[in-house]
Amino acid sequence: MRHHPARSRYGVTRRPTVSGHGPIRRRSVSPWYPPLTVAADAAGVFLPVLAVYLSAHEPRPPAAATVAALSWLTVRALRHRYHGRTLGTLGENRGLLATCQDWLALLGLLAVLRACTGESSHVATALLALAPAPLVSGATGAAIHRHLAGRRHRAQAVRRVLVVAEPRLVDAIVAQLAARTDHAYVVIGAVAVGEGGEVTCGAPEMGRLDAVVPPCHVPDPVPEGTDGSTVLAAARRRHADLVLVAPGCLLAGERLRRLSWAVQDAGLALAVVTGLTEVALRRLTLSTAAGLTLLHLAPPLRHGPQPALKSVLDRSAAALALVLLAPLFALLALVVWLDSRGPVLYRQTRIGHRGTPFTLWKFRTMVADAERRRPGLEAANEHLSGPLFKIRRDPRVTRIGRLLRRTSLDELPQLINVVRGQMSLVGPRPPLPEEVARYGAVALRRLRVKPGLTGPWQVSGRSDLSWDEGLALDLFYADNWSVTGDLDVLARTFRAVVDGRGAY
Template sequence: MSQPAKRRAKWFRRYQLSLVIVDLLAATAAVVASFAFRFGSVDDSAGGRFYLVLTALAPVAWVAAVSTNRGYEARFVGVGATEFQRIFQAFLQLTAVVAFTSFVTKADLARGFVLLALPLALLFTIIGRYGARKWLHRQRGSGRALSSVLVVGDASAIEDFTSMVRRDRYAGMRVVGACVPGELAIDEVTITTLNAIDVPILGDVDCIRAAVSISQADTVAVVSSGVLGPEKLRSISWQLEGTSTDLVVSPGLTEVAGPRLHIRPVAGLPLLHVEEPQFTGFRRVLKGAFDRSVAALALLLLSPLFLVLAVAVQVSSPGPALFRQVRVGRAGGTFLMLKFRSMYTDAEARLAGLRGHSHHGDGLLFKMRDDPRVTPVGRFLRKYSLDELPQLVNVVRGTMSLVGPRPPLPLEVARYEDHVHRRLLVKPGLTGLWQVSGRSDLSWEESVRLDLRYVENWSLAEDLLILWKTARAVIAGSGAY
């Protein structure tokens, strides 16, 4: 094993062990709490001893279930919602096993103990995993716990890959060099392009092993396999044999997540099967039910806050408490979106005179840090996104979701490029990837990219993760004006 691979393996083994400990502690806390709630104290009867043994073994069974569902594999931990999906799958699997075993053996398990222990184990594990992930992100943000990547391909593909990796500082990759097809290694445009992004050319694709040794890379990423051809790609894999260096190949698809990608071998050729994004079906029904239930509960719990904010808006400036605006929803249909009014009533009339001060030069979005049309109370509402709360009514009505793309104006949609219309395949959201990735600080292009990523790869696990991140972003009051 090469030295970089050893270093990478060492830090990941430590992180992997920490996840096992987190899961064991979470499951232990869950079963102990459930035991105390259900039985109160330990007795010396056979039944009491049985539940003590069960309490001792349950954390091990939980870790085994997580491991069976590949919850400790490097490719699933640290980024995205897939890690939490694996934990949820382990919860479902263990629940099914306990139910089946209890039925077959006719064991008289206390339902209160089981029904409390498993959901608590799931909850505590997710909280613990989230804490571990934040620690890993801090490590990666300071340049540690990274994979050193040697990129193989043409200059434009290497440039795109490098910019994406550097933009996502939590991805866990650091580009340390590049190899390009033979004739491109001395091409002036290639050299200029890679010099501009500070990526050294370490040779052509016939000297990958030497380039790995020079760059101390632990991963080789092939980002333009079509340029290389299958023979060269196979040669690269042979060169890396015995080095413990990972080989990853980009399929050329951007913003398409792993759950939609599957390898289908045909006549010895591995074909990448890309599943269609799901816009209908049971998962959509489940998402709609979840959205409306949570929104209705939130409206009930927040009704006193609504009253206080409505009074504050009306007292601060003349006009109604609520602002209604036509927005475009799913499939291009329009609806009236509700917000607490954060601007003076003549805001629309004053917009034309402020166009030149927008922080988005393309004109599709108008965002201004010190917008004079915003009232003092409105500035506070916007900082903490309190002006968005009435959109919970839109969610209950079914015109919006809790999580989805940003709800656009009809004028924006009229100027969309063809691919941007994919934002309208799903309901717009009260929050979304755009909300947890910079809010008003995002450029138009970045906002579109994030919305399309959500549309292509949405899942309930991702929705829950975005809702959690939204709460943190709102409390911090970052990126909104």
């Protein structure tokens, strides 16, 4: 687990130097992100359209550029790309892939306007003029993401969270938030519910709610001694931006309802922890029934059109890549053969979909007797927390092998496994039989999908990841994959290969 000094071990920030009991207000941690994004989007359409139309002598260049820019801003706004809390994130609905989807929507909108107004510019000219739009918007989003990620690693641009829950739930929530820094939440205090148990996560306890619901007859203002006044007092002392409530045996139903009234009537943001973890937003939908709020969870994609499309795309793309990369394969084979004695290709048994073993192919990057030398290197294993065996400077790796591993060129023969249907282009890392033998029931779930030539582990640090981090990524992928998500991973793989971080 990685932590920045600005955050403590448990994700709790230092005590604020400012105190007081003034009104609680929501803060925007990135006030300049939306206007910068809007300006970049407008310029990325207006200037290229104006320049191309002027050079091509198309009619009314300023008007065409203005309409195109306004249409682009409208499409992006309707798809919530300028929301201050989500700008700079690369989740399901962000990134270059989402920008390309917006661009296709822009083309459709402009086609309708063209038909309605009788606009007569050449289609090729219009497409050329609009081509820079997704590139500019994507680059702007990536730049904001890098800037925001750097600030969050320094515990800046964050939302100050007060957790309200039973002590065991407080500890679990704080540990979950502290495990990663790719989010905006930093716990600055807790209000425990119930008389038993202590908060052991390190978050300062700012108050405690009784185990029994106290009487409440005056809804506004909140009377002293009630849940609402206790939570609001703690939020003011810690200058919280958000109250994060975890329902439980002692905090549910009418009691939770009254607490939500008190918090929101004071102008403070409120969020409720559902208890679900590692579930993609696209799988969740809300509904109401008899006054109850229902959270519906769609099942993972195991059957249907998307898995079938994934299989077709995998095999066809891998077959095409094998043909196009044939000269590179021949060159790499010659280099490996000249560098050290042994076979050019290395074959190894791996475990695939639903526990089926298969033979995985790679360019050989180690000496021929690498497996015989492994027992003597067990003490140097850097992955002690799980079944993986990795050494940063493995003495068995050849000179050319180090280059092949850093550039991931040694993985290219696995395209054969993809064509044969044993692997996918995108998926979890294919494990060894001895690793699977040590799996528990949770880890076995990663075998519910085919292993991949690349995957979330490839674009998130590879061998630098701990066993728990890699397993969490694989489990999230197994339950939440989609074809568009796979395309996004493939696009990010190129950057990961160029960077070479964690490849050894």
